[in-house]
Amino acid sequence: MMSGIMKHLTTLLLLLSALVLLIMATTSHGAIPKSTLKMVEEVNKQGPFLGLVVPNSFEMSPLLQSKSFVQNKKLPYLDIGGRRFHLGKIGKDKLIMVMTGLSMLNAGLATQLLLSLFEIKGVVHFGIAGNANPELQIGDVTIPQYWAHTGLWSWQRYGNGPQNELPLEAGGDFTRKYGYLNISYYSTNKIDKSSENFLNNVWYQPEEIFPVNDVPEVREHAFWVPVDEKYFALSKQLEGTKLPKCANSTTCLPRNPKVVRVDRGCSANTFVDNAAYRQFLRSKFDVTPVDMESAAVALVCRQLEKPFVAIRSLSDLAGGGSAQSNEADVFAPLAAQNAVDVVLKFLTLLTS
Numbered sequence: 001m002m003s004g005i006m007k008h009l010t011t012l013l014l015l016l017s018a019l020v021l022l023i024m025a026t027t028s029h030g031a032i033p034k035s036t037l038k039m040v041e042e043v044n045k046q047g048p049f050l051g052l053v054v055p056n057s058f059e060m061s062p063l064l065q066s067k068s069f070v071q072n073k074k075l076p077y078l079d080i081g082g083r084r085f086h087l088g089k090i091g092k093d094k095l096i097m098v099m100t101g102l103s104m105l106n107a108g109l110a111t112q113l114l115l116s117l118f119e120i121k122g123v124v125h126f127g128i129a130g131n132a133n134p135e136l137q138i139g140d141v142t143i144p145q146y147w148a149h150t151g152l153w154s155w156q157r158y159g160n161g162p163q164n165e166l167p168l169e170a171g172g173d174f175t176r177k178y179g180y181l182n183i184s185y186y187s188t189n190k191i192d193k194s195s196e197n198f199l200n201n202v203w204y205q206p207e208e209i210f211p212v213n214d215v216p217e218v219r220e221h222a223f224w225v226p227v228d229e230k231y232f233a234l235s236k237q238l239e240g241t242k243l244p245k246c247a248n249s250t251t252c253l254p255r256n257p258k259v260v261r262v263d264r265g266c267s268a269n270t271f272v273d274n275a276a277y278r279q280f281l282r283s284k285f286d287v288t289p290v291d292m293e294s295a296a297v298a299l300v301c302r303q304l305e306k307p308f309v310a311i312r313s314l315s316d317l318a319g320g321g322s323a324q325s326n327e328a329d330v331f332a333p334l335a336a337q338n339a340v341d342v343v344l345k346f347l348t349l350l351t352s
C-alpha cells in the first residue's frame with residue numbers, strides 16, 4: 001500500500017520537475033541568445049550599413065517589393081527581440097531595415113536595437129504622415145529639418161496660469177519654454193465661452209536624454225532635434241522629383257505631388273484626426289508632418305550620435321479634410337509609394 005503511494009508520488013514529482021525544466025527551457029529571458037549574437041558579429045563584418053527604419057508593413061512593402069531592393073541571399077533577415085532585421089542592398093548601399101510597429105515606444109526601442117547591435121553609419125526613417133501645412137497636399141513628400149516629440153506634457157492645475165511655476169520646474173525637470181495648449185474652454189456638449197472647465201493648460205515638455213558620450217545618469221533635455229546636416233543638405237536635390245498624381249486611372253490629385261524640405265515635424269502617441277488640434281500644432285510649432293514615430297527615432301539617433309533623416313509623405317490632412325472624401329484611404333497607397341520612391345532616390349544620392 002505504502003510503497004504504491006510512494007511510487008505514485010515519485011512519478012508525480014518526476015513529472016513536476018520535468019514540467020519545471022520544460023518551462024525553464026522555453027521561457028526565454030530578454031537576453032539575446034549567443035548563437036544570434038554570433039550571427040550579428042558575422043553580419044557586422046560586412047558593414048557598415050545604412051539603417052532603414054519604417055513604422056509598419058504598409059509603409060515597408062513598397063520598398064521590399066521594389067526592383068531596386070536586392071535581398072541578401074545568404075541571410076535575408078535576422079530575427080531579434082520580436083523584430084526582423086532585413087538585410088539587403090540598394091544599388092551600392094548595404095542596408096539593414098527594421099519595422100518598428102506603431103508609436104513612440106516601438107519606434108524608439110527598435111531603433112535602439114538596430115543601432116546597438118549593428119554597424120550602422122546612418123538612419124533613414126520613412127513612412128506616411130498627417131499634414132498640418134495648408135500649403136501642401138496629400139502625396140507630397142516632406143523632409144523636415146527638426147523633429148519634436150509633442151506628447152510629453154505637464155498638465156497644469158486649475159487656477160494656475162502661465163505666470164505660475166510648473167511642478168518640478170525648479171529642479172529642471174520641466175519648463176514653460178515650449179508653450180502650452182489652453183483647453184480650459186473645452187466642453188463635452190457645445191462650446192460655451194462663458195463657462196470655463198477645470199482642464200486648464202497642458203505644457204509641452206522636452207525629452208530627457210542621455211547621449212552615449214556624455215556622463216551616464218546625467219540628463220540633458222531635447223525638444224527640437226535636428227536631422228543630420230549633410231543628409232538635409234543632400235535632400236535638397238530631391239526637390240523637383242517627379243511623382244505620380246493618380247491613385248488609379250480615374251482618381252487623381254489636383255496636381256503632381258512634390259518633394260519639399262520643411263522646417264519642422266512632430267510626433268506623439270496620438271493619432272491626430274482633428275482639424276482644431278492640427279491647426280494648433282501648425283500655429284504653435286510651425287510643423288508640417290504629424291506622425292507617431294519620427295521624433296522617437298530622431299531622439300535615439302541623437303543619443304547614439306548617428307546621422308538621421310526622416311522622409312514622410314503626407315497621406316491625409318490630420319482631420320482637416322472634408323468628411324465626405326476619405327482622402328487617407330484613397331491616397332495612402334500612393335503616399336506610401338511616394339515615400340519609398342524618394343527614399344530610393346535619396347540612397348542613390350548618398351552613394352554617388
Ligand SMILES: *[C@@H]1O[C@H](CO)[C@@H](O)[C@H](O)[C@H]1NC(C)=O
Nearest residue numbers: 160161162182183184185201
Ligand atoms: C485660456 O483661454 C481662455 C479663453 O481664450 C482665456 O480667457 C484664459 O485666460 C486662457 N488661460 C490661460 C492660462 O492662458
Ligand SMILES: *[C@@H]1O[C@H](CO)[C@@H](O)[C@H](O)[C@H]1NC(C)=O
Nearest residue numbers: 247248249250251329330331
Ligand atoms: C479608383 O479609386 C476610387 C477610390 O478608391 C474608386 O472609387 C474607383 O472605383 C477606382 N477606379 C478604378 C478604375 O479602379
